[in-house]
Amino acid sequence: MKLKKIKIVNFGQFSNLTFDLPSSRLNVFFGANEAGKSTVVAFVKQIMFGFYLRSNSSPFFEDYRPLAHVSPMGGSLFFEDTTGSNYELERLWAKGDKTKLGILTVKKDGQTVPQNLFFDQIKNIDGAFYADSFIFNQEMLNQVNSLNQADLLERIYYLGASDSNRLLDVRDDFAKDAGRLFKKTGKKPELNQLLKELKDKRANLADVELQFKKYEEFSSDLQNKGAQLKQKHAELVKLQKKQNKLATLQQELQSYKQLEVLENKKKPINFDSKNYQQAQMLIGQIQNLQKNISSLEQKIKHFSEISVGDADAKRVVQKKSELLQWQSEYKACMQRAEQIEDEEKQLLAITPDLQKVINLNPTQINDLRAEYQNLPKETASSKKANNNNLGKILLLTGGLLSVLGLILLFSSGAQGLIALIVGIIIFCAGFYKQKAEQKQRELFTKQINSDKERLLNFKKKYGLDPDNLDLTNLLNQLNQYRSKETAKNSNDKQMKEINSNMLGLARVIENLLNKSINHNFTDLLNAINEIESELDEKRQRAEQRENLKSNLIETKQNLKELELKLNTLLAQANVKTMDEYNDSYQMYLNQAKLDTQIDALKSSLEDHLDELQDLSKNPTTVKDREKQLDEKISSVEETVDDLQKRVAEVQVQMNDLSDSTAMFEAKQDLANTETQFENVSKDYLADLFTSKWVGRALDLASNERFPKMLKSAKEYLQLLTSGRYTDIQIDKKITVTRFDGKERAVKYLSRGTAEQLYFALKLAFVGQVRKQINLPILIDDSFVNFDDKRVGLIDQLLKKISKYNQVLIFTAQSSLVDKLQVKPLTFTKGNQNV
């Protein structure tokens, strides 16, 4: 389509302005700024695609307000197609019109025809498409940064497959759907979330997979804890025992304190209780002895008044036996005298020889007897038979008694003494008796001997026949006779003597008794007996006293000994008196009692004594120990509690683990997420691939215009930049490659280069679609930044483009106009609205 004429009725600042375009290739509108160049560009676009009458401002060049007071607004465009047909597009908008786009009338060769007759020829593009593709102005140029493949493609594909605009939508929708499900660097899209979930759940599974390890750890932990617990329990029991012991100790401490008090009371005492007992006994004995002594002394006093005998009385008493002897002798003498006379008579009668010898003196007789005794004859020995042994018996008895007494004296004291004394007395009596008997015997013996001699003498001298003569007998007879004679004489003499003795004695007794006594034996005896009994009595008493005295002495001696012993004991006990000793004994008893108490306490405290001692010394340590124990116990209890808790926990955890479906759940959970991921991924990929698929199909259907366009664009850019930029990559963003191979994003390009890129791309596009859509290219003052060199390059390009597309250039640059060597159309003031 070539634009032949522009007819403005009312639009912007213009009214009734018409431009006839001289060239079907390159037309130049030249005018200063604000001359209305942009208005004409907007007019061309809006007549084709509708007015832009929104109250809000449009984004770019259409930003103007139609004059409200001018009606109708609009005008016409006149085109000629390749077949030579002419189309007039008239669009008018009057106040009150329902549509704000204005009312379009299309005439072909002067005939009004359906709009699509025209629009089908330009593939029914819309205004935006036209503006984006065919209009080059400063504002569009500025948008080169945001230019992307999608926009370009959209235009390209538009011209490919049927319904390509919808397919593009389909493609974009799928791409959008895909984008909603997944973004390369996003967090919100479902797949991105699922990706994170996958990671989390894998981590979770990895954790859960440690279950078995944990289980084993728990198991060994449980064992350890169990052992610890046991140990702690044992420790606790020990501590509690200690505590109990301490409590016991504390209770015992009272006892121990008592013990201490008792022990303090205790004194070291050296007390010999045996000694004390002995002393006690001694005291008793001493007292007894003292009693004895005083009783003895009393007795002795009693005896001391009595005179201890008189010698005369004793002599008299001693004469008693003599007297008795005298008495008997006297009696005997008397009897004898009678007897002798009888016997003399008898003798003389019996023996007549007797008369012969009677007168012989004794010497003669002795001679006779001696003579006769030379003869073996035994006659006188028979006289010896009458031996008296009393003396001997007495002597023996007394001796025995004395020995016995002596023995008894050593064994039984007093009795022995008595026996001894009696024995001695008897012995003495025996002794006297023996002597007296011996005298008598000697006397007899002499008599016998004289008789014999007489007989013998008689025989020899007296002639007497010895054979006839029983000399012995004769002599005996004679002797007898003579002895009778002698005996008669001695008897008489004796009797006289006795009488004189008696007389003497009587006188003594009379003296003694101080009274006269009949001088006969009986009275004398009585008197002597009287004296004797008196004397006996005296002697008895004396003896008694002596006994007492010796007794006393002995007792006193004993007493002294006892006292000595006692004193020794006292000295040993280190006391002076028995009282002191008693006191000391009392003390000893007290100590013994203390000892007993102490022993009792000690035995009850037994093993704890040492500790109690320590405790008692340091009373604070008890509390300290108590506190320490309490602390320890509570600490151990805490540990035990803690351990028990832990054990329980571990057990619970183990039970949990052994029942745990966590592994399955974690896996299931992961599997579920994986499934979700798989499903959503499928969805995402289906969307993505559909989008790609559609895109690729469009590519193919559009005969791969895009790649071709890209190729052209590269050429153009190379041309425009004199080879400084050699390549263009169009992805989401466009990058260019410099001659040295460096890639650059558009935003980093210089303004000039960016404009050249923009130019190249758009022109390439328009070139690509020219067979489908051939509309005029409107270039509105776009080269404001193009320097002369660039303007030259653009000139080349435009000439190249304008071979296929009509180009309308709106410029204020005279240099460009000069360069293009085209007669410009100008905006005359007269044509502007009045």
Added chain:
Amino acid sequence: MKFIHFADAHLDSPFRGLSFLPSKTFKQIYQAADESLTKIIDLALDEQVDLVLIAGDTFDNNKPSPRSQLFFAREIKRLTDAKIQVVMIFGNHDHMNLDDLLVTPSPYFKLLGASEKVESASFETKNGFSYVVNGFSYLNNHIVDDKLTAFPAKGDSYTFGLMHAQEKTTQASQNVYAPFDVNEMKDLDYDYFALGHIHLRQSLSKDPWIVYPGNIQGRHINEMGPKGCYLGQIDEQTGQTAITFKETGPIVWQEISVELNSSVTKTDLQTKILGNLSDINQTTYFSVHLVGAQYLDGDERELVQDKDFWQSISANLNFNSQLVDVRFESNNRLELDPNDQTSFEKAKSEVFSQPNFMKISKDWLRKDPLAEKLVSDPRFQNEVKELAEVKLSSRLKGINDETEEN
């Protein structure tokens, strides 16, 4: 002699594609594999088998949960208490140390070939029938070596092979699970080669037996059909072996195609789908392929993809069965004008070509290993393609309708 062969219990493993299900349903799901295992053990006890072979991947990973470990240990104890010999290997999922296995030690439990070394174990049944089991366990998740060469030659006794492995493929990247050649395996001439790893039940050979029992419970829509174990019966005289599949998995996955020939109302659509899902006799998880999806408009598509809609359908199913997946398939070409048709076909083949697929999806692809895994799966690519077709077709149908109306 009787034996049971199972593999790939994958205890702890999740079900895929069920994220929308109410949490109570998951209880049933997570117990499903356990339940299946328990049924297998029950079967072993009921049948008084002599041997139970476990061909790897008992656990879903090498750090199994204590719960699963304890559960498994309890189940194994039931066997060993009954003096049933258990021979087990670790697979690429449960490659772990024997020490970490909580199974109570027993002469009746044998973990074969720890440290990835082929081990040979000889046993004798109660009746005095001797047999040998040769196999190895994984210690790492990949084994690139062909382990068959390490298997000993068959002796006089009945011989089992026990291996968790995958057949050799041309793609080297896939030959990481003890790749083997079936013919070489046949050459070993073991009486029964008990395999694990492939979840699809199949016998690679019947003479001699080379058997994948499949997994014991399907876990997603690609593991369809009955799941369980094989019960083997050996004729001790002839050494002949007969095997019977025993279904133990409580939940079955099933794919159903529903064809649309024209536009339908939402109610019709629901009725139509429901009608295709009613013929079941156990808990079944359905994937519905809507063929002719281009007849659905955007709203309808949205509806049938809505999980609430699935739940409303599931509510009408027996055995707590679920509709868990709806896929669209377009059964006709894009309705475009002939010129464009060419462009679109050409563009499609270009865009969905392998290199372009990677290129186009690269931003997404690089975000996560799962994306990489998905994109390398032809099935996934195909699904994307199909969905794209459905989407575009549906969209263009709208355009055409609009155009027609105009």
